[in-house]
Each structure stands twice: as C-alpha cells, then as structure tokens.
Amino acid sequence: MDMFVSSILSGVFNTIQASERGVQPRNYLLVNLIDAPARWPMDLVLRPKDDSLFVPNPMIVTRFNEIPKNPLEMSFEYATHKISGINFPSIWGTTTPGPRGSERKIADLAQNTCIIRGCNMGIDGHVRNNMRLAAPNQDGLSIGGQVADFSSRPIPTILLSGEMGFDNNAASAFKSKLGKIPIDIDDRVDDYFKFLIDPFYSKNVLGFRGNAVRKEFVQKSTDLIRFHLKRAGSDRKFQTSRKNIERLIEKSLETLDRDYQILVNKYSDLVSRSLRNTRIPGVTDRAIPGFELPISVKKERLTRVVEDVLGMYKNESEFLGEKDLRTIYDTSEIINLANQFAIAELSFKNNLTNSIVLNVNPITHLNYQRSYAVSNLELSDGPNPRMITLKNPNKILKSRIRDNHYEPDAHRTGTIPTLVGSSLLFRALSSCLLEFTDQLKAAGLFNETLIHMAGEFDREPRKDHSGSEHGWTGHTSTLISGIIQKPQVIGNIYSDSISNTDFFKNSGTWGKGAPVAELGRTLNYGNIASSIASILRVPSPISNEKSILAVKSGRLRPLIEEAKNLGLNKEGMK
Amino acid sequence: MKIAFTLFLILISMRLAAFQVKKEPRYGDRFFTSSVLRGIFGPSAEKTIREKIILKPRIFGGPCSSMEELYTKDPETGLEVSRERNFECHYGRGDSKVKMLVEGGDIRKGLISKTCETLIADKKSLKYALGGNLYLDSNNKNLNMIFKKFYPLTTMTKSMYEFYAKKRKIKKEGRFWKYFLLSLCLSEEWQIP
Numbered sequence: 127m128d129m130f131v132s133s134i135l136s137g138v139f140n141t142i143q144a145s146e147r148g149v150q151p152r153n154y155l156l157v158n159l160i161d162a163p164a165r166w167p168m169d170l171v172l173r174p175k176d177d178s179l180f181v182p183n184p185m186i187v188t189r190f191n192e193i194p195k196n197p198l199e200m201s202f203e204y205a206t207h208k209i210s211g212i213n214f215p216s217i218w219g220t221t222t223p224g225p226r227g228s229e230r231k232i233a234d235l236a237q238n239t240c241i242i243r244g245c246n247m248g249i250d251g252h253v254r255n256n257m258r259l260a261a262p263n264q265d266g267l268s269i270g271g272q273v274a275d276f277s278s279r280p281i282p283t284i285l286l287s288g289e290m291g292f293d294n295n296a297a298s299a300f301k302s303k304l305g306k307i308p309i310d311i312d313d314r315v316d317d318y319f320k321f322l323i324d325p326f327y328s329k330n331v332l333g334f335r336g337n338a339v340r341k342e343f344v345q346k347s348t349d350l351i352r353f354h355l356k357r358a359g360s361d362r363k364f365q366t367s368r369k370n371i372e373r374l375i376e377k378s379l380e381t382l383d384r385d386y387q388i389l390v391n392k393y394s395d396l397v398s399r400s401l402r403n404t405r406i407p408g409v410t411d412r413a414i415p416g417f418e419l420p421i422s423v424k425k426e427r428l429t430r431v432v433e434d435v436l437g438m439y440k441n442e443s444e445f446l447g448e449k450d451l452r453t454i455y456d457t458s459e460i461i462n463l464a465n466q467f468a469i470a471e472l473s474f475k476n477n478l479t480n481s482i483v484l485n486v487n488p489i490t491h492l493n494y495q496r497s498y499a500v501s502n503l504e505l506s507d508g509p510n511p512r513m514i515t516l517k518n519p520n521k522i523l524k525s526r527i528r529d530n531h532y533e534p535d536a537h538r539t540g541t542i543p544t545l546v547g548s549s550l551l552f553r554a555l556s557s558c559l560l561e562f563t564d565q566l567k568a569a570g571l572f573n574e575t576l577i578h579m580a581g582e583f584d585r586e587p588r589k590d591h592s593g594s595e596h597g598w599t600g601h602t603s604t605l606i607s608g609i610i611q612k613p614q615v616i617g618n619i620y621s622d623s624i625s626n627t628d629f630f631k632n633s634g635t636w637g638k639g640a641p642v643a644e645l646g647r648t649l650n651y652g653n654i655a656s657s658i659a660s661i662l663r664v665p666s667p668i669s670n671e672k673s674i675l676a677v678k679s680g681r682l683r684p685l686i687e688e689a690k691n692l693g694l695n696k697e698g699m700k
Numbered sequence: 701m702k703i704a705f706t707l708f709l710i711l712i713s714m715r716l717a718a719f720q721v722k723k724e725p726r727y728g729d730r731f732f733t734s735s736v737l738r739g740i741f742g743p744s745a746e747k748t749i750r751e752k753i754i755l756k757p758r759i760f761g762g763p764c765s766s767m768e769e770l771y772t773k774d775p776e777t778g779l780e781v782s783r784e785r786n787f788e789c790h791y792g793r794g795d796s797k798v799k800m801l802v803e804g805g806d807i808r809k810g811l812i813s814k815t816c817e818t819l820i821a822d823k824k825s826l827k828y829a830l831g832g833n834l835y836l837d838s839n840n841k842n843l844n845m846i847f848k849k850f851y852p853l854t855t856m857t858k859s860m861y862e863f864y865a866k867k868r869k870i871k872k873e874g875r876f877w878k879y880f881l882l883s884l885c886l887s888e889e890w891q892i893p
Binding site: 292293298324339340351352461514 | 722758759791792793794795797802805806807808809811814817818820821850851854856857859860861864867870875878879880882883884886887888889
C-alpha cells in the first residue's frame with residue numbers, strides 16, 4: 127500500500143514539476159576540454175592556502191624557475207597567484223588579450239569562478255567519462271537534454287562537436303526526455319550561423335512566400351489532408367517558433383550575419399594573439415632553449431633510456447630541439463574556437479537556445495624547425511662520457527607545419543610542452559571567456575548563464591618529466607557565472623597517495639579526490655551534475671546524488687566545506 | 701477513511717496524469733523520408749534530398765552501418781563516395797548511433813519545408829511529380845493521382861474535391877499544382893511509416 131501511495135504522490139510531484147515549466151532554465155555552456163589536458167597550469171588549484179599540504183612532483187609546475195645554459199638542467203616551480211586569499215596557478219596573475227588590442231587580467235575571471243576539484247570519476251576511460259560530463263548516468267538523460275526539455279527556445283541545444291564529431295564525447299551524449307533534437311555543428315561546417323538557421327530560414331524559392339492566396343490554400347489544404355487522415359495534430363508550436371525566428375531573421379538577417387562575422391573576427395584575433403608570439407611571465411617571456419646533439423650524459427645517471435634524460439622535451443613521438451621552443455607556437459591555431467565562441471555569444475544574446483556544448487579542439491599547426499624522432503636517438507652504451515646521438519643524421523625533422531599538435535592526452539608529452547601547451551590553451555580560453563562574459567554582462571544575461579569548463583579527469587604525472595597518465599580518481603569542473611560573486615574552491619584532495627588506485631605511487635599533489643565531511647565520502651560526478659542542474663533550474667539527470675551547491679538569494683553558495691588538502695592516502699593498501 | 705483518502709488520491713492522480721499523457725508520432729528515418737520524396741520528385745531531386753535529409757542523420761534518424769558501408773570512386777569528382785546510400789556514415793561512426801525513429805521537432809519540420817519548396821521550385825522535379833506534364837489538367841482524376849503519390853492507400857474525399865475545385869482558377873505560373881504539391885509535401889502523415 128505504501129508503494130502504491132508513493133507512486134501516486136510521485137505522479138502528483140511530476141505534474142507539479144511539469145507545471146513549473148514556465149520557468150526558463152539558465153543558459154548552459156559546457157566548455158569540454160576533450161582528452162583531458164593537464165589542468166595544473168590552468169585552473170586546478172592544488173595549494174589553495176599557504177598552509178595547505180602540498181607534496182611537489184617534478185612535472186606539476188606552473189612556470190620555469192631559471193633557464194640555465196645546459197638545457198638538461200632546466201628547473202621549474204609550482205608558483206601561485208593569490209586572489210581573495212586563494213592560491214590560483216600563477217597564470218592567473220598574468221594578462222590575456224582583450225578586444226581591440228587591449229590586455230585583460232585573467233584574475234578578473236576568478237571573481238565569478240567556482241572551482242570544484244577532487245571528484246573521483248570512479249572508473250578510467252576517455253569515452254565514458256567525457257560522455258558522463260553531459261550525461262552522468264551512461265546512456266541516461268543529459269544535462270543539456272534536461273535544459274532543452276524545459277526551454278522554450280527554438281533550438282533545443284547546439285552541439286559544437288569540433289574535430290571529434292558526434293561520436294563518443296559529451297556532444298553525442300545529448301539525451302532529452304521529450305525527444306528534443308539538437309543541432310550538431312562539426313568542423314566541416316564553414317559558416318556556423320548559416321548552418322544554424324538553415325532549417326528555419328529559406329529564400330523565397332517559390333516566389334510567392336507571403337502571398338495571401340498561397341497561405342490560405344496551403345494551410346487549409348494541409349488541414350484537410352490531416353483531417354481526412356484522422357491524424358489531426360497541431361503545428362502551432364512549429365509555426366510559432368519558425369515565425370519568431372523568421373521575424374527575427376527577416377528583420378535583421380544581414381545584421382545578424384554581419385554580427386556573426388564581426389564576432390568571428392573578434393574571437394579569431396583573441397585566439398591568435400593568445401597563442402602566437404606570447405610573453406607569459408615565467409613561461410614564454412624568455413627564450414626556451416632546446417637541446418643540441420650530441421649530448422653527454424653524466425656518469426652518475428645510470429639510465430640507458432633516452433626518455434630518462436630528455437623526457438621533459440618529449441612531444442608525442444618527437445623530442446623538441448628548437449633553438450627557442452617558443453617558436454613552434456608562432457603558427458599555432460585552435461581550429462574553430464573563434465567560430466564556436468562567436469556562435470555561442472550570438473545564440474545566447476538572441477535567445478536562440480539555452481544550451482550549448484563546445485568541444486575544444488587541441489592546439490595544432492606547430493612549426494617544428496628542429497625536432498628528432500624518438501626512434502632516431504640513441505644513448506651510447508660505451509665508456510664515459512656516454513653520449514646521446516642521432517642514429518640517422520639525415521632524418522632530422524625540420525621546417526614542417528603540419529598536424530603537429532599539443533596532445534591534451536599527455537601520456538607522452540613532457541614537462542616543457544605540457545607547461546607551455548596548457549598555459550597557451552588556458553590563455554586562449556580565458557581570453558575568449560573574459561570577452562564572452564563581458565558580453566553576457568552587457569546584455570544582462572550573466573546571472574542567467576552558467577559556463578562549465580571540464581575535461582574527463584585530471585592527470586597523474588610521472589616523476590621523470592616524460593608525460594602523465596589518466597588521473598581518473600580526480601576531476602576538476604570550473605563553473606563561471608554572474609551568480610558566483612567571489613572566487614571559490616571546493617572539494618578535497620590528497621596531498622600524496624600510495625593507494626592501489628594510483629597509477630604511480632607517491633606522485634605528490636596532483637588532485638586525487640579525498641573525502642568531504644558533509645558527504646562522508648569523496649565527491650563523485652553525480653554531485654557536480656546535480657549541482658549544475660540545480661543552478662540551471664532543471665531536475666538532475668542523476669537525482670539520487672546530492673547537490674553540493676545551492677543558489678540562495680541569487681548567489682551561488684557551497685553546501686560543503688572549503689577545499690582542503692588531506693595527508694597521505696593509503697586506501698586499499700595493507 | 702483510509703480507503704476513501706486513497707481513492708481520492710487515485711482520482712486526483714488520474715486527473716493530473718491525463719494532462720501529462722502525450723501522444724507523439726515516431727517519424728520515418730532519413731532513408732524512408734528521402735525514398736518517398738525521391739519517388740515523387742525523381743532523379744533531379746537527389747541533390748536537395750541528400751543535402752537536406754540524408755546528411756542530417758541526427759535530425760531525421762536512421763543509423764548507418766559502418767560495418768557494411770562500401771566505398772567507390774565517383775567517376776565525376778574522383779572522390780571516394782559511399783556506394784550504398786542506405787549505409788551512409790557521412791559524419792563518421794557517430795552516425796551509427798543515431799535513433800531508428802525520431803520524434804518530430806521544429807528543425808525537422810523546417811528542413812522538410814525547405815526541401816519541399818526547393819523541389820517544387822525546380823522545374824524538372826515539378827515536371828516529374830506531375831507525371832511529365834507541367835500543364836497537367838487539374839481535374840479530379842489528376843488530383844487523386846497526385847494525392848496518391850503521397851498517400852497511396854487513401855482516396856480523396858468529396859469535401860477535398862470541392863475545396864480544390866474552388867481553387868482551380870489559380871492558373872498563373874502553374875501555381876495551383878505548386879500549392880497543391882506543397883500542401884501534400886508539408887502534411888506530415890506521409891512521413892509516418
């Protein structure tokens with residue numbers, strides 16, 4: 127009987143929820159850092175307070191310390207920049223390009239930022255964890271789907287799926303209860319705006335649009351057919367949204383199209399200035415010398431592996447030997463990032479949609495002048511001094527601008543390309559986000575928008591500088607909105623770990639999730655998804671998980687303790 | 701008392717639930733939809749149908765089968781093209797994960813509307829749809845013939861004939877047939893298998 131009554135009450139509850147659909151959800155922009163780039167030079171706060179426990183790892187660095195003559199003695203530091211008492215990674219103390227040649231302080235972004243760290247994703251894997259960013263229950267409803275169901279905007283969701291396309295990522299995880307259909311724009315589309323409005327806008331190809339006789343004929347005739355087939359339904363909703371869009375478009379198609387082109391140019395300029403010829407203090411403000419061959423290896427280094435010596439210069443299958451490593455980024459691009467932010471700004475400002483997934487492409491078009499294939503270097507096994515030399519001098523890789531990229535999934539990306547690559551990626555993103563949020567503020571939409579920046583998981587660094595593995599026991603989600611009115615960091619992490627869930631034991635403080643008092647356990651992604659849903663004013667797609675944030679009196683407030691770094695984790699070890 | 705209260709809750713729940721029950725048709729996928737239009741508007745409709753329907757798997761539904769896709773060189777362009785359109789995975793593996801049948805929606809309706817208008821505006825497609833005669837007489841027999849292209853199992857009713865009889869005077873630029881075809885093309889029922 128209890129179950130019976132409870133099911134009735136649940137029906138009543140659902141109806142009440144349905145009747146609440148009059149409330150428009152907040153705008154939701156998921157900035158999907160696909161393939162999980164290293165976040166420690168970006169927005170992962172590892173030592174929030176001066177007295178937070180912090181165990182260094184050679185790869186967890188935010189800037190060069192000093193650049194010595196011998197490139198093998200390069201040293202780094204984990205430096206921070208204090209904003210409202212919180213130690214952000216040092217890049218937050220620098221500037222990034224603003225519109226019309228100006229410079230903006232990245233710290234300005236922090237004022238509306240809440241960073242959730244230390245979330246244990248529970249399981250490894252790019253595909254499943256990237257899809258979970260959108261749909262926390264695999265194959266269940268997505269956050270964007272929930273927004274689309276409660277939204278009255280003409281386009282349920284825009285998926286900017288980038289080079290990954292609509293496959294195995296957060297964009298493809300879109301699922302709505304009401305069967306809403308998203309518009310997917312991938313890298314093959316030239317003009318995002320034209321593609322977006324294509325279903326709703328057509329030239330008057332028949333030459334009699336607006337003709338009263340045609341309108342009356344076609345409408346009545348269609349009604350007759352429907353009536354005859356006894357499937358009379360209503361097209362009113364479509365007619366209304368099409369009419370709304372057409373009104374908007376007919377009134378200002380040229381204006382909107384021109385606006386879009388201006389926005390593309392604006393964001394292209396920001397992205398390009400963020401990546402090329404940069405002078406990020408401590409990162410790219412001085413020449414970063416590569417190595418020259420042959421290299422003599424000190425006898426006390428017992429290694430027989432080239433990676434152990436040159437690991438910090440490794441970029442996928444090559445070692446970077448440029449005279450100045452900064453030059454490889456002089457031609458770099460993040461394909462379509464400008465188009466993506468342009469269409470996001472245009473869509474939110476013109477009420478075209480409430481929900482956008484933006485898959486961020488990697489930094490590509492790196493210009494290698496002097497790099498060496500990993501397989502082409504050898505460490506001689508003879509008497510001291512041992513030397514690293516080229517196996518085949520004719521195979522030096524040079525003068526190629528190609529699909530060389532900063533690989534976000536940095537298994538084989540050393541300390542230097544990780545530091546520079548992640549710093550540049552964040553510089554470009556923060557430049558676009560600062561401009562985007564400025565525009566939202568000017569349009570009075572910032573309080574009604576939530577930007578969520580996340581990748582699948584954090585990364586567990588190696589100690590030999592040569593790359594990092596999937597840190598799936600840690601994940602960082604950064605939230606940006608007008609309802610966040612001071613910098614906030616929540617979620618606990620371990621300062622070090624020797625657990626059986628580690629890839630490497632004792633790899634220091636990298637973001638491994640630790641229990642939170644209020645939950646009695648480590649955060650999981652359901653907590654983040656429920657929090658986002660509650661901010662967006664839609665039901666959680668994973669309703670059995672508690673929200674850790676709440677909006678009270680128009681402000682976002684954490685429901686859990688301030689971020690802490692706990693001591694050594696020995697979970698699962700005997 | 702407890703029983704009465706339970707009955708009261710049941711009645712309220714049923715009443716509220718009635719508002720929640722929603723019947724939504726499931727529409728034919730991109731292959732079904734395009735094959736109907738291809739049959740009506742002929743080979744010259746191919747480009748429009750491909751652009752507006754076949755290449756929109758997420759909107760029209762109809763997963764491809766990457767396992768069975770066959771590629772061959774297009775003799776005109778020299779590009780690799782899918783030989784069997786029913787297995788088309790134009791946007792990669794993701795196309796194999798789209799739904800079989802989808803709910804309707806504004807975007808689908810918008811694209812159907814654009815497709816219909818473009819096809820009817822094209823003389824070759826229009827001529828094909830009118831059985832090869834752009835100046836087809838708009839008598840009842842021909843009306844029914846065109847109607848059956850969209851709805852082969854149904855016959856027009858008397859009230860429909862009466863309605864169209866009044867409209868036959870719209871002769872300018874063959875507009876009668878354009879209007880008639882557009883009405884049929886925009887009606888949704890032919891899209892529901």
